[in-house]
Amino acid sequence: MDFRSRQEMEAVRAEVRAVLSSVLPADWGGSGLLPMDVLPEHMGLARQLDMALAERGLLAPSFPPEYGGRGMGPYAHYALLEELGYHLAPRLTTIAVDLVGPVLLLYGSEEQRRQHLTRIAREGTIWSQGFSEPQAGSDLTSLQTTARRRDGCYVINGQKIWTSMAHQAEWIILLARTGPPESRGRGLSLFLVPAKAPGITISPIVDMTGAHMLNQVFFEDVEVPAENLVGEENRGWVYATTLLQHERGDAILVGQFRRLLDDLRSLLQSRYGRGKAPAAVRHALAQAEVELEVGRLLNLRVVDMAARGLPMDMEASVCKLFVSESFQRFTHVACAILGLWGLAREGKGSVLGGRVPYYLMASVPTTIIAGTSEVQRMIIATRGLGLPRS
Ligand SMILES: Cc1cc2nc3c(=O)[nH]c(=O)nc-3n(C[C@H](O)[C@H](O)[C@H](O)COP(=O)(O)OP(=O)(O)OC[C@H]3O[C@@H](n4cnc5c(N)ncnc54)[C@H](O)[C@@H]3O)c2cc1C
Structure with a gap:
């Protein structure tokens, strides 16, 4: 590399x-x-x-x-x-x-x-991704939304949850069951579904930062033309795992991490004078710098594998796990460094546009979205290290 x-x-x-x-x-x-x-x-x-x-x-x-x-x-x-x-x-x-x-x-x-x-x-x-269900998140192959073939189309029934941007989307990429209930990953198919199709109801979920990005999406006898099936019927899990691997690159988060570290460093320099911040603060920022660089290199390893046409699996999980957890830790460190001074999200006392207290909350889902940290560790342990599943 x-x-x-x-x-x-x-x-x-x-x-x-x-x-x-x-x-x-x-x-x-x-x-x-x-x-x-x-x-x-x-x-x-x-x-x-x-x-x-x-x-x-x-x-x-x-x-x-x-x-x-x-x-x-x-x-x-x-x-x-x-x-x-x-x-x-x-x-x-x-x-x-x-x-x-x-x-x-x-x-x-x-x-x-x-x-x-x-x-x-x-x-x-704008597209949204309809994979997770109330009873199927980490264990996605147990999902229950069905797609039944009828007269040149598929009829979709079921419920999705945590569907980011469904209320803004024109299309949903949907994972649904076309096989029998016990078929798990062997009975799933992937569909391209117009988000405004008759029978779709979207209901908002407001998160703890007060934002509305997430939704529940209900499907009641939604008819989708058969040509909206991606690839072959019952091969959807293969396609979905490809999609999930692409979801685990963290280039944007690396950029945001760099920006927060740069901005915090500038703020502290103006507050304390160059090189005069307390030792504990300097050490905390140095640690963050190391973690950021490791995260960037882990991303580049995945990029390099993609450039060489190599399949990636564990590598994407290592990268996602490390960057999301490091960033989350850094939001706590940044909050501790700024103290009360940095807790205001807006108004007179706020610094860095209130980004630190906002990130403290908004970074919580970074270790859930695209597979939780536990799921990433499981992938690394089993598919990467060859350890038994239980
Ligand atoms: C901000 C945000 C945006 C999202 N956007 C989308 C989206 O657009 N489309 C979509 O389809 N989904 C989306 N999701 C859903 C996300 O993929 C799921 O939340 C995630 O896969 C976890 O599933 P779950 O919430 O059902 O938790 P569960 O699977 O119920 O897990 C609960 C807890 O148990 C742990 N756990 C589960 N299984 C195991 C195991 N075998 N071993 C050890 N621990 C385990 C998990 O790590 C977690 O801590 C989004 C989630 C968030 C937070």
């Missing part, structure tokens, strides 16, 4: 920075921590940014040019995402570009690619 920053990475960083500075206000302090968690008052800006990136083929840069992308390689794509994270850019197309795109490129029909990838890359179509 080549640890040096490549020319292509530097070039894309410069290009993205130029786009971001042309759209985001100079004092931009971000919307939600998760880039797809865009506050209603920032939706217009997020859309403007999507269009500015789309004009340059940078909205879905890894898609092939015939689908509106640039065919950008994994290293440059990583640099782009890290840059978006550093500048706290809102990103409504996270699920569409990072999850739906790779799955359709690998397993979708040519018609599905033409219809969906081009629109994602050029218009920023």
Whole structure:
């Protein structure tokens, strides 16, 4: 693996920075921590940014040019995402570009690619991911939503939960059971479902930061044309695991981590004077710097494997586990360093735009989303280290 920053990475960083500075206000302090968690008052800006990136083929840069992308390689794509994270850019197309795109490129029909990838890359179509259910999160293969074949279509019945952005989405990538109830992973199929189809009801879940990104989605006799099935019936678990591996890259979080560390360091320098912060504070920031660098290198290992066409499994889990837990720890450290001074989310006493107390809460889901830390450890132990499951 080549640890040096490549020319292509530097070039894309410069290009993205130029786009971001042309759209985001100079004092931009971000919307939600998760880039797809865009506050209603920032939706217009997020859309403007999507269009500015789309004009340059940078909205879905890894898609092939015939689908509106640039065919950008994994290293440059990583640099782009890290840059978006550093500048706290809102990103409504996270699920569409990072999850739906790779799955359709690998397993979708040519018609599905033409219809969906081009629109994602050029218009920023918003997608949501309908996998988790009230009784099936970590144990996803036990999910109960059914899709029954009837007269050239599938009829969907069931319930999804924690469906990010379902209320804003045009499409849902849905995992449903087409096999018998006991078929587990062998009886699941993946579907492309219009989010506004008759029979779909979306109900909001407001999280502890006060934001509405999450939803419950109910399906009652929802008819989906048979051509919206991805790949083969009952092979959905294979496609879903590909999608989940793509969900475990953490380039954006690395960028956000870097930004918080940089901003905190600048604040402390102005407060104490250069090199004069208490030793405990200096040590805490040094520790964070080490963890951030390790997290960045773990990401680059995954990127390098992708660039060489190697399948990844445990490596994506190691990366996701380490970066999310390090970032969470750092939000606690930052809060402790700032003390009461840093607890105000807004108003006169707040510092760094109230980001630290907000991140303290908003980073909690980073060790749940895309598979909890326990699930990542289980993958590393079993599929990585070859240990028995129980
Ligand atoms: C902010 C956020 C956004 C999300 N967005 C989406 C989305 O867009 N689409 C979607 O489909 N889902 C989404 N999810 C759901 C997410 O994938 C699930 O929350 C996650 O997989 C955990 O499932 P669960 O909540 O059912 O918890 P459970 O699976 O019930 O787990 C509860 C606890 O038990 C532990 N546990 C479970 N099984 C084991 C085991 N075998 N060994 C050890 N410990 C275990 C878990 O680690 C956890 O601590 C989102 C979640 C969050 C927090």
